[in-house]
Amino acid sequence: MKILKILVSNDDGIYAEGIFTLVKELSKIAKVFVVAPDRERSATAHAITMHKPLRAEKVEIFGPEVTAFKINGTPSDCVKLALDALLEEPPDFVISGINRGPNLGTDVIYSGTVSAAIEAAIYGIPAIAASVTAYEEISFEYPAEFIRKLCGSIKNKEFPKDSLLNVNIPNLEREKIKGIMITHLGTRKYKNCFHKRCDPRGKDYFWLAGEVIEDLLDIDSDVWAVKNGYISITPIHFDLTKYELIDTLKTWDIDY
């Protein structure tokens, strides 16, 4: 029987509880490699490091069965470096997470967690970004179990080309989860984002703050799903082309 090979990364850093619980759980069904940032890298989006060298330091925090490296870079750097330089052969899956906090709607374009999975999809490897939709009192046990089962369910499917799965799991006990919804990205924006303050030397500075605005009426969206107790799975891709507009723009009379 072929054993699955899974590369795990994240954006909360290699010492985060979410990645630890995930690796432990995935080790039951797979040979797991971990390549993750050496510290928290949230909201780094798809940043990559070009102007300084990257270091890969071997760590043994996941036990003797798991090869793990911490990297002084972003989640995207980790996946690039793993696939191009650290792993001997491509893994069957790349899983990014489990993130502390949701990655829903417009969050996705800011998310380091999702960017690591997108990077894998660019390399043509089946990828999953996994998040728990709470910031405190999180139990990662069931979410990790769900991701393990998901890998089992889909390992024999034809994973869609140039795509990946964005999974958000409500922070609920197993019995309270209502089911799985296949969703589209919903609306989750921020309003009144900056607090202006004055420093002790009389100079202004700004803190990003912001109140979340969610569209809870969009019932097929990821935002609605997790708010109502469902695990949300959204198929996403990295082709940002708005195809429907190509013909419209061709009718615009643009001079050059």
Added chain:
Amino acid sequence: MKILKILVSNDDGIYAEGIFTLVKELSKIAKVFVVAPDRERSATAHAITMHKPLRAEKVEIFGPEVTAFKINGTPSDCVKLALDALLEEPPDFVISGINRGPNLGTDVIYSGTVSAAIEAAIYGIPAIAASVTAYEEISFEYPAEFIRKLCGSIKNKEFPKDSLLNVNIPNLEREKIKGIMITHLGTRKYKNCFHKRCDPRGKDYFWLAGEVIEDLLDIDSDVWAVKNGYISITPIHFDLTKYELIDTLKTWDIDY
């Protein structure tokens, strides 16, 4: 007659030649505001700064008519801060650039230039990301003129909601440009990305390098257009949902 108000940002930093030439040219038709990073921020993608305060320092490098701030943050930070805190009213356009180097195909998800324009689109403001497809011996004069004319051509159009334009201009003399193509994002990936080296203390490190692989057979793509002397305009959006896959995933038997 209503005068256009245009917010300009970039990722090469406020002192870059591309933004300087653009601002000078746009000032002919608009009241221009500049909010841009205080230094180069290439490949920051859609990173945002949440864990440290942002500073906005007024600068007068564009002359007395142009209000300009430099920010210790990313291109996305600049646009957020401009729209939420620095500008009194929303601009008619947000233009990001002119970037030194192409933003084609998969580049787009790593691009700070494009992320600033995406941020504006999230706020519902018509936005353009502009790049010249060369790194050296660039003439920004004609590209800036083209972007000015583009604003003129489209100011009375209904700018499509939740979308923006990604413009790549070949680094050619005006007479050698063959025309405009409305394109989709093409394929532009990188291969063999890391050089492994050893430091003077015997420890390994890695430099991101990489050879570009472009699909030049995809003749409606941005990659093909600029390679063949056309200005490429690609409509893009920030909804990464892969809608075509939703029904397929619903047929997968996923257990939870």
